Amino acid sequence: MVLLVVVYFAMSSCNNKYPFKPPYKMASGYVIGRENCNEDLSKDYWLIEIVSSPSPIKQYGDTLTLNGVKYINVVKATGLSESLKVVGEKVGFDFNITSVATSTSGCSVDTPKTYKLKVASIINSGRALF
Numbered sequence: 001m002v003l004l005v006v007v008y009f010a011m012s013s014c015n016n017k018y019p020f021k022p023p024y025k026m027a028s029g030y031v032i033g034r035e036n037c038n039e040d041l042s043k044d045y046w047l048i049e050i051v052s053s054p055s056p057i058k059q060y061g062d063t064l065t066l067n068g069v070k071y072i073n074v075v076k077a078t079g080l081s082e083s084l085k086v087v088g089e090k091v092g093f094d095f096n097i098t099s100v101a102t103s104t105s106g107c108s109v110d111t112p113k114t115y116k117l118k119v120a121s122i123i124n125s126g127r128a129l130f
């Protein structure tokens with residue numbers, strides 16, 4: 001009888017588990033540039049064009065024309081690993097994103113180059129192999 005009760009509780013506890021849903025988004029893309037706003041370059045946002053995500057190309061970002069090239073699904077990122085801050089780098093990253101595109105203000109350089117885009121706060125990042 002005791003064995004039957006143990007088996008019942010073990011079986012019933014397995015049926016109410018839901019798949020883990022992380023508290024962040026995941027995507028991969030290309031580093032396409034950087035804002036130029038701060039004298040300390042480590043404080044500038046990096047621009048990433050998202051080209052894939054777990055769901056069929058979720059539109060997290062906005063459209064941006066940069067150096068005559070039109071990019072779709074672009075975000076400006078904070079927290080990108082230093083080794084990935086290279087234009088053309090393929091990156092995979094976990095992030096949270098703001099819901100509204102914003103322009104960077106309070107720049108410390110004479111001729112800032114900023115963009116009105118949503119901000120992706122990167123939690124983890126690494127080189128992508130896509």
